[in-house]
Amino acid sequence: xATLPIRASSIGAADxxxxxxxxxxxxxxxxxxxxxxxxxxxxxxxxxxxxxxSFTSSTLLPKFDWVxxxxxxxxxxxxxxxxxxxxxxxxxxxxxxxxxIIGFLMAVFIDQNVRGEGLFRTVFLYPYSMSFxxxxxxxxxxxxxxxxxxxxxRDMGFESFxxxxxxxxxxxxxxxxxxxxxxxxxxxxxxxxAGLRGVDADLWKAAKVDGxxxxxxxxxxxxPLLRPxxxxxxxxLATGVVKLYDLVVAMTLGGPGIATEVPAKFVMDxxxxxxxxxxxxxxxxxxxxxVVIVLAPWVYARYVRPQGRPA
Amino acid sequence: xxxxTRVSAYTLSIALxxxxxxxxxxxxxxxxxxxxxxxxxxxxRVFADQFTKSGGTWVDNAIAGGVNARAAGVNRIVGGNPxxxxxxNTGKQFDELVDADLLRDLDAQAKAGKWSEIMPKLIxxxxxxxxxxxxxxxxxxxxxxMFYNTKVFADAGVEPPKTFxxxxxxGEKLKAKGIIPLALGGQPTWERNLxxxxxxxxxxPDLFRKINGARDQSAAKSPQFKEVVEIYGKMRGLVDQxxxxxxxxxxxxxxxxxxxxxxxxxxxxxxxxxxxxxxAGKEYGCALVxxxxxxxxxxxxxxxxxxxxxxxxxxxxxxxxxxxLDPTTQLEFNKKKGSIPVRMDVDVSSMDACAQxxxxxxxxxxxxxxxxxxxxxxxxxxxxxxxxxxYWNNPxxxxxxxxxxxxxxxxxxx
Numbered sequence: 077x078a079t080l081p082i083r084a085s086s087i088g089a090a091d092x093x094x095x096x097x098x099x100x101x102x103x104x105x106x107x108x109x110x111x112x113x114x115x116x117x118x119x120x121x122x123x124x125x126x127x128x129x130s131f132t133s134s135t136l137l138p139k140f141d142w143v144x145x146x147x148x149x150x151x152x153x154x155x156x157x158x159x160x161x162x163x164x165x166x167x168x169x170x171x172x173x174x175x176x177i178i179g180f181l182m183a184v185f186i187d188q189n190v191r192g193e194g195l196f197r198t199v200f201l202y203p204y205s206m207s208f209x210x211x212x213x214x215x216x217x218x219x220x221x222x223x224x225x226x227x228x229x230r231d232m233g234f235e236s237f238x239x240x241x242x243x244x245x246x247x248x249x250x251x252x253x254x255x256x257x258x259x260x261x262x263x264x265x266x267x268x269x270a271g272l273r274g275v276d277a278d279l280w281k282a283a284k285v286d287g288x289x290x291x292x293x294x295x296x297x298x299x300p301l302l303r304p305x306x307x308x309x310x311x312x313l314a315t316g317v318v319k320l321y322d323l324v325v326a327m328t329l330g331g332p333g334i335a336t337e338v339p340a341k342f343v344m345d346x347x348x349x350x351x352x353x354x355x356x357x358x359x360x361x362x363x364x365x366x367v368v369i370v371l372a373p374w375v376y377a378r379y380v381r382p383q384g385r386p387a
Numbered sequence: 388x389x390x391x392t393r394v395s396a397y398t399l400s401i402a403l404x405x406x407x408x409x410x411x412x413x414x415x416x417x418x419x420x421x422x423x424x425x426x427x428x429x430x431x432r433v434f435a436d437q438f439t440k441s442g443g444t445w446v447d448n449a450i451a452g453g454v455n456a457r458a459a460g461v462n463r464i465v466g467g468n469p470x471x472x473x474x475x476n477t478g479k480q481f482d483e484l485v486d487a488d489l490l491r492d493l494d495a496q497a498k499a500g501k502w503s504e505i506m507p508k509l510i511x512x513x514x515x516x517x518x519x520x521x522x523x524x525x526x527x528x529x530x531x532x533m534f535y536n537t538k539v540f541a542d543a544g545v546e547p548p549k550t551f552x553x554x555x556x557x558g559e560k561l562k563a564k565g566i567i568p569l570a571l572g573g574q575p576t577w578e579r580n581l582x583x584x585x586x587x588x589x590x591x592p593d594l595f596r597k598i599n600g601a602r603d604q605s606a607a608k609s610p611q612f613k614e615v616v617e618i619y620g621k622m623r624g625l626v627d628q629x630x631x632x633x634x635x636x637x638x639x640x641x642x643x644x645x646x647x648x649x650x651x652x653x654x655x656x657x658x659x660x661x662x663x664x665x666x667a668g669k670e671y672g673c674a675l676v677x678x679x680x681x682x683x684x685x686x687x688x689x690x691x692x693x694x695x696x697x698x699x700x701x702x703x704x705x706x707x708x709x710x711x712l713d714p715t716t717q718l719e720f721n722k723k724k725g726s727i728p729v730r731m732d733v734d735v736s737s738m739d740a741c742a743q744x745x746x747x748x749x750x751x752x753x754x755x756x757x758x759x760x761x762x763x764x765x766x767x768x769x770x771x772x773x774x775x776x777x778y779w780n781n782p783x784x785x786x787x788x789x790x791x792x793x794x795x796x797x798x799x800x801x
Contacts, residue, residue, distance in 0.1 A: 135766065136483040137465065150799055155792075156773050222629030243573075243631040245780055329574050332631040333780030334773060348458045350769035351480075 123364065130358035136351040147358035157359060160337045163249050167338070168317040170253045171260065175313050176306065178257060179264025184294060186265070187272045197269075201262040208259065212326025215255040216242065245335040248328055252336055255323060260316060264309045271305035272298065318367055339363050414443035414703050418690075419463070420474040421456035422724075423449050426658040430723035437716045443706055464489050469693030471703055477513045477524055477687045478760035484691065485516045491692040491701075494519045496708045505730045507685070507749060513761045514689055522689035525711050526726035529745050530653040530684040530758055531584035532673045534639065534660070539566055539648045547674050551589045551618050554649075554676055558625040561648045569625035570647035572635035575776040579768075581651050582619055582775045583759060587684055588677025590615040592756045595684075599771070600762030602797040607790055616778075616786040623782055631780065642671065657725045657741060668740035675748065683748050686758030687726060770796035 133143050151157050182200050186193055203211065218224040219242040229237040241247035275298055283293045299306075321340040324330060330337040339359060346356030416438065422431040428449065435445040448470060450456035457480060460473035464484060475481045484490050497503070497520040503511050506524060514522040533554075535547055543564045548554035558568035571577060587595040590611050597606035606612060627647075630638075639659040641647035650656065660671050667673060675681025690711065692704045710716060717728040722738060727745045735746045748754045759768050774792035778784050 135764070136461065137487060153795075153799065155777065216632060220629055220632075222627065240628060243628060328632050331573065331575065331776060331780060333777045335780070345769065346766075349454050349765065351483075351765040352769075355766075 126357045127361050127364075129353055130361045132354050134353040134357075136353070138353060143354075147354045148362075150355060151358050151362065154355075156334045156337050157339070157342055159334050160339045160342045161362075163336060164317065164320065164338050166249055167253055167256065167320060168314070170250075171256045171317060172310060172313045174253065174257045175260045175264045176309060178261040179309065180268050180299075182261065182265040183268040183272055186269055197266075200265050203259050204262045206259065208323040209326040211255055211259045212323045215251065215258070216327045219251050242328065243332055245332050248332060248335045252320075252324060252327060255327060256316075256320075259323075260313055263312065267305050267309045267312075268302060271302040275301060314370075318363065414699075414706060415446060416443055416471040416703050416707055417446040417448055418472055418474075418707075419448045419450065419456060419460050419470040420690075421450055421453045422474075423451045424658075426662075426723060426725065430720050433716060433720040433723060434711060437710045437713065438707065441706060441710060443703065464693045469695070471700060472690045472692050472707055475522065475689050475691055476760055477510060477522075477689050478758065478762075479764055480760065481522065481689075481691050482516070485521050489694055490521050491694045491704065492519045492521060493523065493692065493708065496520075496523075496705065500708075500712060505732045507729075507731065507755050508752060509755055509757045509761065510685070510687065510729060513757065522691045523708055523711050524687055524689045524729045525717075526687045526721050526724055527685050527729055527745070527749070528653050528655060528687045528726045528758075529748075530580060530686060531587060531675065531681075532652060532654055532656070532741070533584075533676050534642055534650045534652065534656060535648055535672050535674065536642050536645050537670060537672050539642075539645050543648070545648075547672060548676055549674075549681075550678060551585055551676060555618065555621055555625075558622075558648075562625070566645075567625075567627045567641060567647035568649060569622060570638040570641040570650040571626045571630045572633045572638040573626070573631035573780075574633070574635075575772045577635050577638070577652070578779045579759075579772045579775045580653070581622070582779075583684060584651050584676070585619045585622070586615050587682050587756050588675070589618055591678065592682050592753075595756055596762065598793070599759045599768075600757075602767065604794055604797060607794045607797065613786055613790065616789055620778070620782075620786060620789075623779060654727075654741060654745065655725045657739070661725075666739070667742075673741040673744065680754075681748075682754050682756045683745065684756045684758050685749070686760055687729065764800070767796065767800040770800035 128140075129138055130147055131143060131145075132139050132141050133146075182196075186196055186200075190196065206214075219239070221227065221238075221240045221243060226237060226239045229239075241251045279297060280293070283297065288297075319340055320338050321344060324336055324338050324341055328336045330341055340363070343356045343360045343363070346352040346359065350356075418434075420431060422428055431447070431449070435447060438445045450459050453476070456473075457475060460470065460475075461484065463469050464473070465487075469489075481490065497511075502520065507527070510524050510527065511520070514520055514524055533547075539561070540547060543561050543566065545557045545560050548557045561568040571581060583595070583599075586598065590598075594606060594609075594611055594615070597603040598612065635652060635656065636659050638647075639650055639652065639656045640663070642650045643660060643663045643665060654673075657667065657673075660667070665671050675683060690707070692707075695701060695704075712730065714728075714730060714733050717730055717733055718735075718737070721728045721742070727735060727738070727742050727749075731746070731749065735743055738746075759771075763771070771793065774789060774796055777792065778789040
């Protein structure tokens with residue numbers, strides 16, 4: 077009997093504590109509200125809207141009938157979409173791995189305390205300041221067999237020199253990769269260089285005392301330490317892969333033929349040029365699903381699983 | 388005293404400016420279009436000046452790129468904040484806006500102006516939906532002209548070809564002289580434009596309509612179509628290695644500078660020749676290639692008028708229709724645009740040789756062929772374009788494989 081009032085009062089204290097906490101969080105929640113609304117309405121809302129439209133027969137204007145999977149059947153019979161899908165895989169793998177490797181080598185090079193470091197840093201990072209459109213146009217001129225590299229080398233006397241990748245259906249996608257690498261490697265370098273500069277000097281001293289060769293220190297000690305930077309760079313580059321559009325438009329316009337078509341261009345063309353909203357949104361939905369499938373394991377490993385473990 | 392007069396003069400001028408502003412407010416037209424290149428903007432200024440002269444205020448809303456401009460126009464109309472008039476190409480681009488009752492019906496204006504008498508029938512048909520007119524055509528562009536460098540042809544001893552088999556032979560002769568026979572902007576649109584030129588020139592207007600309009604599977608399987616496809620395939624040998632990805636104006640300049648012999652394009656390409664100081668009929672010529680003198684594929688630009696209940700806007704729209712089709716305006720506009728007047732009753736003797744030729748050819752309605760966008764949905768046009776560009780750029784693709792792709796496009800495209 078005597079304990080009861082005490083317990084009651086302690087419940088009351090806990091209650092006001094929780095209320096106080098909610099009250100303390102209220103301004104924060106209020107401040108986040110606009111962002112949350114934008115995410116919900118604009119991002120999630122548009123996503124649902126897009127997926128819904130892909131099950132309709134919409135052409136110029138949205139229509140809300142239901143045609144089931146018809147658009148998806150069409151999509152997977154469409155040469156151009158299949159080529160686009162293949163191209164984005166080729167581009168994605170080569171572009172991300174290429175940027176990481178070249179970026180890392182450039183970062184290591186600058187990390188050797190070379191003379192004129194500022195100059196090299198600027199030169200390596202400079203391409204990133206160009207838009208994809210400028211990059212595309214510049215490389216289009218440079219790789220054009222009649223104007224650029226091939227003509228230059230031929231004019232120097234090597235008559236049989238041939239470099240016609242830009243106009244060759246089988247090789248054209250690799251010219252897009254080259255232009256992409258030129259554009260993106262510098263950013264990767266900057267991120268990894270920041271990481272390299274953050275490495276504790278004592279590690280290097282310890283490695284020297286142990287007599288470990290420098291390349292071995294880089295691959296076995298430094299690279300694992302740079303993991304967060306590598307992940308950051310990869311995510312940034314991956315977003316570039318998914319939205320690849322302007323580089324292709326400026327450089328090849330998807331050609332020769334359909335050799336360098338990419339999914340984003342497929343979506344844009346069908347939405348705005350060909351009055352085929354349904355097929356365009358179906359392609360966009362497939363892009364979304366692919367991105368989710370690729371990202372899901374990583375998100376799970378990074379954010380979901382650690383919460384399950386005790387801190 | 389002097390101060391007082393100055394003040395009152397000041398007030399008066401303010402009042403004048405204000406009242407003229409208020410007057411202009413009643414005739415304020417916001418015009419959305421994509422005419423942004425030098426020649427095009429000079430052309431649209433003719434409309435703007437004429438409209439200003441008749442007491443209106445022209446608010447110019449130019450958006451670079453037809454696709455972007457059309458998307459902006461459609462978005463604003465659907466969103467309920469339409470411009471006074473907005474541009475489309477002659478054809479099916481605005482079909483669904485008509486279906487959704489978003490465009491003003493211009494039947495009264497068309498009847499009053501006797502459009503069906505003064506314009507080519509297929510242009511009027513192209514702006515008519517279920518018996519009512521919904522757009523104002525402002526020009527006619529011929530799309531399948533062959534431009535050629537007269538000096539290059541004379542030096543090689545080649546006559547301008549009259550048919551496509553002749554063109555292939557002429558091409559070989561030019562090639563032997565070290566000249567690029569055919570300058571092509573190797574982008575899907577221009578590859579399709581060239582295909583259409585061969586289709587109408589060698590296959591004839593009926594086949595053109597059956598393939599692009601009716602999506603006739605049996606026409607696609609016919610021997611005539613296969614012949615067209617094979618000739619087009621052979622033309623791959625007439626272009627240079629740098630063609631893929633090239634812009635059309637760069638292709639035209641190859642002909643201007645004498646590096647190439649021929650270039651197929653719409654009459655808008657004249658602008659490049661004019662800018663280089665060349666005159667039609669002298670340094671360059673234009674010809675139609677095909678049986679019986681060739682047929683001209685025609686399209687053009689139209690303006691549509693979003694539906695409105697605002698009386699002021701309705702009056703402004705009426706005035707705009709009047710200005711757009713005024714004979715003098717038509718002549719001046721089309722001289723700058725490179726097209727020909729949509730009114731066949733306008734005297735074109737002051738225009739260049741190519742425009743006069745255009746006008747003469749179109750006098751006979753048997754020579755008029757409607758552009759692909761007049762008879763085909765943008766989606767089917769796009770599907771055809773995908774097939775054509777694959778065939779053109781892959782020399783190993785056979786005519787039969789291409790025909791399969793065309794037949795699949797006819798079946799699948801909405």
